[in-house]
Amino acid sequence: MTDGLEPEPAAAAQLFGDHLDAGRAFTAALARHGEELGLIGPLELPRLWTRHVLNSALVAPLLRPGRVGDVGSGAGLPGLVLAIIRPDVSFTLIEPMERRVAWLERQAAELELSNVTVVRARAEDSKLFDSLDQVTARAVSALRTLIPLTAPLLRPAGELVLMKGASVEREVDAAEKVLRKHHVHDIEVLVLGEGILSEVTRVFRATVD
Numbered sequence: 710m711t712d713g714l715e716p717e718p719a720a721a722a723q724l725f726g727d728h729l730d731a732g733r734a735f736t737a738a739l740a741r742h743g744e745e746l747g748l749i750g751p752l753e754l755p756r757l758w759t760r761h762v763l764n765s766a767l768v769a770p771l772l773r774p775g776r777v778g779d780v781g782s783g784a785g786l787p788g789l790v791l792a793i794i795r796p797d798v799s800f801t802l803i804e805p806m807e808r809r810v811a812w813l814e815r816q817a818a819e820l821e822l823s824n825v826t827v828v829r830a831r832a833e834d835s836k837l838f839d840s841l842d843q844v845t846a847r848a849v850s851a852l853r854t855l856i857p858l859t860a861p862l863l864r865p866a867g868e869l870v871l872m873k874g875a876s877v878e879r880e881v882d883a884a885e886k887v888l889r890k891h892h893v894h895d896i897e898v899l900v901l902g903e904g905i906l907s908e909v910t911r912v913f914r915a916t917v918d
């Protein structure tokens with residue numbers, strides 16, 4: 710059922726560029742199967758493009774060619790969206806739940822994303838330590854618990870690119886000790902999407918030694 714799906718916003722063409730057809734195919738699949746598979750809540754269809762798909766797409770320009778891990782990919786947000794837009798980046802999607810892993814693998818195959826590997830594991834058990842150039846995450850947990858899951862996966866001088874809500878500044882304060890413990894520095898909070906989407910998104914970006 711896709712009744713009530715948000716019409717495609719004009720920003721979709723801007724953010725997906727040449728990859729708009731794949732972005733549409735992924736969004737349509739998520740609209741069709743997301744609720745029955747427990748990937749999105751029942752109220753999300755009227756804001757699926759803006760709040761989920763395009764919100765994830767805003768992060769694409771922050772990625773560099775190299776190896777990016779997405780911790781807790783779930784429905785593929787932001788991991789699959791970013792893999793569609795950035796074929797020059799190699800993505801490892803880290804997700805412990807079997808049903809979500811099956812979804813991620815099926816979507817990667819259907820969208821012919823040869824730049825995606827799916828790892829079924831919790832981040833802390835994933836054996837990816839010290840290996841990634843950048844790590845993304847969205848809606849996994851507050852920074853205080855997210856930093857210990859994500860920072861150890863980065864190679865020295867790797868970068869965290871964590872999607873966050875309006876409470877990010879408070880989360881940074883609450884994570885002070887953990888940030889120090891994990892050698893997280895050059896912290897910035899970026900506000901993305903102004904003038905592009907009706908809702909902005911925030912990104913915690915920092916380097917880890």
Ligand SMILES: C[S@@+](CC[C@H](N)C(=O)[O-])C[C@H]1O[C@@H](n2cnc3c(N)ncnc32)[C@H](O)[C@@H]1O
Nearest residue numbers: 781782783784786804805806831832847848849
């Ligand atoms: C609320 S969902 C968000 C999913 C997706 N990132 C999104 O924005 O829609 C949180 C996801 O994190 C995963 N997760 C929870 N703890 C994790 C861990 N320790 N390592 C990796 N993934 C984890 C869950 O299985 C779930 O799929």
